[in-house]
Amino acid sequence: MTDATQDAAPTRSRGRRIARALGATAAALVVAAAGTGAWYYQRLDRNITTFAPEGIASSRPPAATPAPTGGRPVNILLLGSDTRDDGNNSLGGGDTGVGHSDTAILLHVYADHKHAVGVSIPRDTLVTVPPCRLADGRWTTARTNQMFNSAFTVGEFENGNPACTQNTVEALTGLRVDHTLVVDFKGFAAITSAVGGVDVCVPNDVDSHGIHLTQGRQTVSGQQAVDYVRARYGLGDSSDIGRMRRQQAFMSSLIKKVQGQGFGLTTLLPLADAATKSLTVDPELGSPYKLAEFAQSLQDIQLSDIQFVTLPWRFQGPRVAVVEPDASILWNLLRQDRTLDGRTTSTGTDTGALPGTSPSPGASPSATGSATATATATGSPTGSAGGSSDRALLDAPVTVHNAAKSGGLAGRTALALRGNGYTDITIGADAQPRRTTLIEYAPSQRAAAERLAQLYPGAELRSAADADGIVLTLGQDRALADTLDALDGADAAGASGSASPDALPSSIPSGIADNTRPADTDLCNDLSFG
Helix, strand or coil: CCCCCCCCCECCCCCCCCCCCCCHHHHHHHHHHHHHCHHHHHHHHHHCEEECHHHCCCCCCCCCCCCCCCCCCEEEEEEECCCCCCCCHHHHCCCCCCCCCCEEEEEEECCCCCCEEEEECCCCEEEEECCCECCCCCECCCEEEEEHHHHHHCCCCCCCCHHHHHHHHHHHHCCCCCEEEEECHHHHHHHHHHCCCEEEEECCCEEECCEEECCEEEEECHHHHHHHHHCCCCCCCCCHHHHHHHHHHHHHHHHHHHHHHCCCHHHHHHHHHHHHHHCEECHHHCCHHHHHHHHHCCCCCCHHHEEEEECCEEEECCEEEECCCHHHHHHHHHHCCECCCCCECCCCCCCCCCHHHCCCCCCCCCCCCCCCCCCCCCCCCCCCCCHHHHHHHHCCCEEEEECCCCCCHHHHHHHHHHHCCCCCEEECCCCCCCCCCEEEECHHHHHHHHHHHCCCCCCEEEECCCCCCEEEEECHHHHHHHHHHHHHHHHHHHHHCCCCCCCCCCCCCHHHHCCEEECCCCCCCCCCCC
C-alpha cells in the first residue's frame, strides 16, 4: 500500500467501514428516531464516529447553488471498507489491517429532493489522487495512474482515510462532496438484520473463497448479506463491474424494504442503533440531530425516482480506464443538476431534455434503448399538443423486458422512454429470445399501448387479460435498431467537432446509457456487465 494518496485519520478509532452496499440509506432513515428521548439520543451520540476535518482539501469545487424553487442539490459519498480490524475478520475473513474502499457510490440528490442518481466508481479505476494529509500533518504529492481504492489506504490509518477518498472524488468529478459516510462489514451486517433481511437474486450457486450462496431469489441478512455484496469469484462474470451491478440491485432492495416497513418506532429504533454504530461520517453529520435533519431531507425520494449508473468505463489491462467524453458529460449533467437524459427536476415537471431527446411532433418514431433514439412519433408526449389525455397515456405503467440478447438494452430503453415523457417504467427480468418486439397490454390500456407502439414500428400488439398495465418485450429487431442509432450518433458527434466542456450533448452517450440501472429494475435482471 502506498502513502501516495491519504487523508485525515478518524478522530475515534472505531474501524467502521463498509461491507459494500451503503448503509447510508438505512442511516438516513433511522436516525429520525433520535428525538425519542435523551437517553436514546446519548446512546446514538456515543455510537457515531467522525473523521477529522483537517484532511479535507482547502481547494475544492464550489458548493451547488440553490435552485430557483429554493432547494439545493446535495452530493453524498457513500464508502464501504473491507477492513478486518475491530472484529470484522469474522465476517470478511483474512488478516487484520487497514481496509480498502472497494465500494464507492456518489449519490447526487437533486434540488427538488425527490430524485437521485447514485454513481458507482469501480475500485480499479485509474485516477489521479490529489495531495492528502498524513497522520503527522504532512501532505503527500499528487500521483497519477493510481487505483481509486488506494486513496482510502494512504497513511495506513487503522480506520482508513475517508477524507483522502473525498478529495479524490472531488478532483475526479468537479462536484463538491457535501457529506461522506463510511460503513464496515459488522455495521452492514447489523443493518441488514435490523430490517429483517433484504431480498436478492443470486445468479448461480457459489462455493468459493469461503462464500456459500445458492441460486435464486431469497432474503439475506448478516453474514449472507455481506457475502452477497462482496463476492466476486464464482458469481456471475466474476468481475468487479458485475459485483457493482449486484451492489446496486442490493441497495435498491434495501431502500424498498425500509420504505415498505414505514417509519414507526419499532422499525426505526433498532435500525438507528445498528446504523449509527456502523457509521464514520464527516464532521458536519457528527450528531444524531444533524443526521436526523439530513435524513428528513431525503424521505420524499421514491424508488422509481432513483437511478444507479456506473462511471463510464473500459478495461485497461487488469485495471479500469475512464471513458471520455462520456464521463465528463455525466459529471457536467450532475453539476447542472440535470437528470441522465438532460432534464431538470427543480420545477417538478422534468422539463428541458437534451436536444436529441426532446420530443418533436413529426419526428421519426424511434425509441430503441439507444441514447439518440428518444424522438417521438406524431403528437407531443409531454402533453404540449396532446393535452391531459395524452398525459394520461404517458402515465400508464410500462414494464420493459429484454429478449434481444443485447446487454443493457432494457436500461437504455427505459431512459429513452423517460425522455419521451413516460413516468412509470419498470425494468423486468430478461425474457426468452424472440425476433420481433412485442407489446402486451391489459384491455383497459389499449389506447396507451397504441400510443407506445408509435415508437416501435413493426411491433406486435397483443391484448392480454393477465397483463399488468403494458409489457414491452424488446426483440432482436430493437437490438439492430439500437446499433444503427448508435452509429448515427457517432457520425453526428464526429461531424460536430469539439464542444464546450459545459455544453450538453445532443443525446445520452452510450457510456452512460449502457451502464444505467433504475432502482426499480427487477432483482434478477442485468446483474453482470456482459
